Amino acid sequence: xxxxxxxxxxxxxxxxxxxxxxxxxxxxxxxxxxxxxxxxxxxxxxxxxxxxxxxxxxxxxxxxxxxxxxxxxxxxxxxxxxxxxxxxxxxxxxxxxxxxxxxxxxxxxxxxxxxxxxxxxxxxxxxxxxxxxxxxxxxxxxxxxxxxxxxxxxxxxxxxxxxxxxxxxxxxxxxxxxxxxxxxxxxxxxxxxxxxxxxxxxxxxxxxxxxxxxxxxxxxxxxxxxxxxxxxxxxxxxxxxxxxxxxxxxxxxxxxxxxxxxxxxxxxxx
Numbered sequence: 001x002x003x004x005x006x007x008x009x010x011x012x013x014x015x016x017x018x019x020x021x022x023x024x025x026x027x028x029x030x031x032x033x034x035x036x037x038x039x040x041x042x043x044x045x046x047x048x049x050x051x052x053x054x055x056x057x058x059x060x061x062x063x064x065x066x067x068x069x070x071x072x073x074x075x076x077x078x079x080x081x082x083x084x085x086x087x088x089x090x091x092x093x094x095x096x097x098x099x100x101x102x103x104x105x106x107x108x109x110x111x112x113x114x115x116x117x118x119x120x121x122x123x124x125x126x127x128x129x130x131x132x133x134x135x136x137x138x139x140x141x142x143x144x145x146x147x148x149x150x151x152x153x154x155x156x157x158x159x160x161x162x163x164x165x166x167x168x169x170x171x172x173x174x175x176x177x178x179x180x181x182x183x184x185x186x187x188x189x190x191x192x193x194x195x196x197x198x199x200x201x202x203x204x205x206x207x208x209x210x211x212x213x214x215x216x217x218x219x220x221x222x223x224x225x226x227x228x229x230x231x232x233x234x235x236x237x238x239x240x241x242x243x244x245x246x247x248x249x250x251x252x253x254x255x256x257x258x259x260x261x262x263x264x265x266x267x268x269x270x
Contacts, residue, residue, distance in 0.1 A: 028142050030074030034120035034212075037063055038100075038107030039128035041083040045258050050086050050128050052262055055269035057093075059256065060086060062131040064095045069135060076120060079128070080110045106233055108208065112219040115212050122146070123215050125208045129256045131265065133207065137249040141209050144179070144247050151214025152237050153245035154181070157252045159203040171204040171232060173246065181244035184232050205253040208234075209245075218242065 039060050043049040050060040057065075060079060071077045078096040081087060082104065090097035098117065100110045111125045122145060126133055137155055145153045156173045164170040165188050172189040174182040183189065184204055192198045210218065224239030226232075237244055256265050 027146075028073075028139060029122075029146060030070065032120055032146075033070070033075040033122045033124060033142060034115060034118045035067055035070060035075050035077040035124045035126060036111040036114050037067070037077070037079045037126050037128050038110040039079055039081045039083070039086050040107070040110075041081075041086065043257075046256070046262060048085075049256065050081075050083075051089060052256075054131060054262075054265055058089050059131060060089065060128050061093050061095060063126065063128050063133075064090075064093075066131055066133060066135070067126060070138075076118060078114060080107075080114045082110070108215070108233060109219055111210075112215050115215055121212050123210045123212055125210070127206060127255065130207070130253070131256070132254040132268070134249060134251040137205075137247070137251055138207065140247045140249075141207065141245075144245050145209045145211070148179075148245050149211070150180070150243045150245035151211050152218065152234075152242055153209040153247070154234065155205040155207055155247050155249040156202040157205055157249045158200050159252070160200040162198055164203065165198070165201050171206075173202040173204045175202055175246045179246050181234070181238065181246050183238065184230070184234050186230055186232070203252070204234075205249050206255070214242065 039050040041048055041050060046052065051058045054062045064077065064079060067077045078098055079090050080098050080100050082100050082102040087097055087099060098114045100113045104110045107127060108125060111123055115123045124142065141153055141155055156175060168186040171184055171186060173184050174189055176182050218237055221236055221240050224236045226235040226239045234244060256262050
């Protein structure tokens with residue numbers, strides 16, 4: 001199995017994990033999953049981000065390679081973009097790609113347009129700036145979505161760093177005992193009245209899974225007041241009464257948003 005995976009995927013999976021890669025998650029109906037990687041060119045903090053060089057390949061190709069292991073198990077993986085340059089790069093590297101409407105305001109809307117062209121009942125949205133997304137964490141989310149039947153699902157990571165707890169760019173989550181999201185916020189959440197009691201918080205990781213029906217319903221809803229206030233689209237779901245299943249990720253998110261993030265990613269590959 002290891003030899004069939006691209007080198008970039010093998011990098012962070014040990015031999016034992018690779019040996020049982022497919023067997024351990026045989027309960028996942030891989031052919032029922034459409035994995036969409038939305039990619040747009042107009043990032044304000046990192047111009048032309050999807051095509052930034054990452055170890056000799058464009059970032060969007062690295063992300064696809066990361067997810068290609070799921071394609072080998074039966075899932076359909078496709079890049080969704082509205083940019084001709086990204087389209088041409090994907091075609092050059094034989095990466096499945098779909099052109100989408102330039103009017104979309106979010107990657108989720110881009111995923112919904114692509115999902116209408118495919119028959120799979122489940123959709124996973126992995127952002128085009130997540131070349132190090134943990135495959136085991138993703139499989140945990142897919143398993144829960146198939147088991148519980150929620151219209152939407154996401155992941156959280158147990159973070160013990162107070163400076164990130166107080167950082168508005170780090171999104172916090174509150175999760176109930178049934179594994180469902182209660183709220184997401186840029187504010188410190190939950191609030192520790194006694195600072196000495198702070199231990200950790202749930203940091204949200206911006207990977208989303210949907211039932212196809214749930215995705216189309218989500219994108220049909222108007223933006224919610226909570227979503228607009230916090231600039232967090234997942235609050236559209238909660239504000240309209242849609243449940244969000246939550247699984248714990250063992251690895252923190254390592255998305256690339258700034259030139260500094262890009263340099264750190266390049267160093268990690270080297």
